[in-house]
Amino acid sequence: MRVMTQGTTLTHVFGAAVTVCRVCRNSCGYCSFRDVESDLMPLEKLAAEFIGFAKAGAIQVSLVSGDSPHVYPSIQFALKRESCVAFSEYLRKGCALAVEAGLLPVVEAGALDPFDVQTVSEMAASVRFSLTAAGLHGKGEAHAEARNRGPEHAKGLIEQAHRSQLPYHLDFLIGIGETEAERHEFLRTVGTFCGADPWLQDVRLVPFQPIPGTAMSGRPPLGFEQVAAAMRVLREAFPVHFRAITPHLFSRFAELTGHGLNDLGPLPFLTGDPVMSGFPVPAYETLKSRLTEHNILLSERLPLTTPAAENRGSMTPTLAAARNRLLNRDQAKIKLIDDKHCFVCGHRNTQGLQITLQKNDPGTCSTVWTSGPAHQGYAGIVHGGILTTLLDEMMGHAIISTGILAVTAEMRIKFLRPAPIGFPLTVVGNRTGGRGRVHLAKGVVMLPDGTVLAEAEGRFVEC
Ligand code: SF4
Numbered sequence: 001m002r003v004m005t006q007g008t009t010l011t012h013v014f015g016a017a018v019t020v021c022r023v024c025r026n027s028c029g030y031c032s033f034r035d036v037e038s039d040l041m042p043l044e045k046l047a048a049e050f051i052g053f054a055k056a057g058a059i060q061v062s063l064v065s066g067d068s069p070h071v072y073p074s075i076q077f078a079l080k081r082e083s084c085v086a087f088s089e090y091l092r093k094g095c096a097l098a099v100e101a102g103l104l105p106v107v108e109a110g111a112l113d114p115f116d117v118q119t120v121s122e123m124a125a126s127v128r129f130s131l132t133a134a135g136l137h138g139k140g141e142a143h144a145e146a147r148n149r150g151p152e153h154a155k156g157l158i159e160q161a162h163r164s165q166l167p168y169h170l171d172f173l174i175g176i177g178e179t180e181a182e183r184h185e186f187l188r189t190v191g192t193f194c195g196a197d198p199w200l201q202d203v204r205l206v207p208f209q210p211i212p213g214t215a216m217s218g219r220p221p222l223g224f225e226q227v228a229a230a231m232r233v234l235r236e237a238f239p240v241h242f243r244a245i246t247p248h249l250f251s252r253f254a255e256l257t258g259h260g261l262n263d264l265g266p267l268p269f270l271t272g273d274p275v276m277s278g279f280p281v282p283a284y285e286t287l288k289s290r291l292t293e294h295n296i297l298l299s300e301r302l303p304l305t306t307p308a309a310e311n312r313g314s315m316t317p318t319l320a321a322a323r324n325r326l327l328n329r330d331q332a333k334i335k336l337i338d339d340k341h342c343f344v345c346g347h348r349n350t351q352g353l354q355i356t357l358q359k360n361d362p363g364t365c366s367t368v369w370t371s372g373p374a375h376q377g378y379a380g381i382v383h384g385g386i387l388t389t390l391l392d393e394m395m396g397h398a399i400i401s402t403g404i405l406a407v408t409a410e411m412r413i414k415f416l417r418p419a420p421i422g423f424p425l426t427v428v429g430n431r432t433g434g435r436g437r438v439h440l441a442k443g444v445v446m447l448p449d450g451t452v453l454a455e456a457e458g459r460f461v462e463c
Helices: 043-055 073-081 087-101 114-120 151-163 180-194 224-237 247-259 284-293 313-332 384-400
Strands: 008-021 060-065 104-108 126-132 168-174 200-207 242-245 263-267 296-300 364-370 406-415 424-435 438-446 452-462
Touching: 008 043, 008 087, 008 247, 043 087, 060 087, 073 087, 087 104, 087 114, 104 313, 114 151, 126 151, 151 168, 151 180, 168 180, 168 224, 180 224, 200 224, 200 263, 224 242, 224 247, 242 247, 247 263, 247 284, 247 296, 263 284, 284 296, 296 313, 364 384, 384 406, 384 424, 384 438, 384 452
Parallel strands: 008 060, 008 263, 008 296, 060 104, 104 126, 126 168, 168 200, 200 242, 242 263
Antiparallel strands: 364 424, 406 452, 424 438, 438 452
16 A cells, blocks of 8 residues: 655664674574674774774664673683673773764663663663563463563663663564553553653664564564554654664555654664664665655654753763764755645645745746735834745746756845835746756745835756
């Protein structure tokens, strides 16, 4: 089914993910990540990876590991090799390397204990916790061979992050055997518990997918309706937060926006998702064009979203650098999506002028508009900025009426006479020429008797 959404925006974080250790003391039935034979990634190698990610434009990097790998002797040896006395120290050093490279580090390392959380909080930008709505520790169930999984652990993890003033992200793993009632109840309970916590950054649904070779490879995934219902409950539980879903459901993003999806979370464009390696993360351009088909704008954001998180002293320089990078990238790419919220002609913008454009001939655009008291500069006179805005709009649409999408590069205005408030003003724009990607236009504002109040010339560049 093709879904046309009305000018929705989906945010995302440009990220990378690096597997620091696949060793895990648990063995969850759905997991394809765990590998107890694997090594700890040397910090030196980690540093080189981070530099590469930063050069490629990533804003954040996730350091992904299994739960408590240090209980294995092989990892104890590896920690010694890296001059670390604890796994949390290794994570802290890894985070420091990420910060040095200019990346915001996010720790995704299972159920960290209070000491670990305190240690990583010194250098991590944030931590990501994976929560489940049911324990499922029975024989043949998802967590038959796992500890620290289930709803009873959620509160403790959140409290630890809160106490350490460490920003956190919550993943809700759904569809692993919990009932729909348990799932919804859990989302609501967590929302009530920490929805107002300034350290909570965003939430994400992680619908289970059967992966060949895992104990639960034969279990069917949730149907779309169940995922959509969970998304609606997520919206109800976290009404003001960024609410994401994992990238493997990317073909359903557009539909899910109607159920509460407003974010795509961290998209590891550079590395793929190590936790679901069998499901490729779509390329940025693919994702963008797919969403554009549905009139959805893809917009980049920072991973830290609350003032509490943004003002943590340890992250200030990295965050400022990330913000600049994001801004530069944003400005370099002009994304033109008409979501009907244009200040001048957008009929969905209740604070805008909501004028009607008349495009009777290609290369021409006009309108008749009557100002009100809210549009004045000096008493009784229409503000010059409003006239400029109208002229810009008419000239721009005169060019657009020829089938060319262009944006304003330059404008020159002559204000000839004051425009009185409350009089119908005729504003006309005409395309006057151009060369290559540059188009020229002229505009004029007139009183009903033809008296010219302002004239403009503009240069527009094709996108
Ligand atoms: S899902 Fe996480 S906790 Fe469970 S086995 Fe895999 S790495 Fe360990």
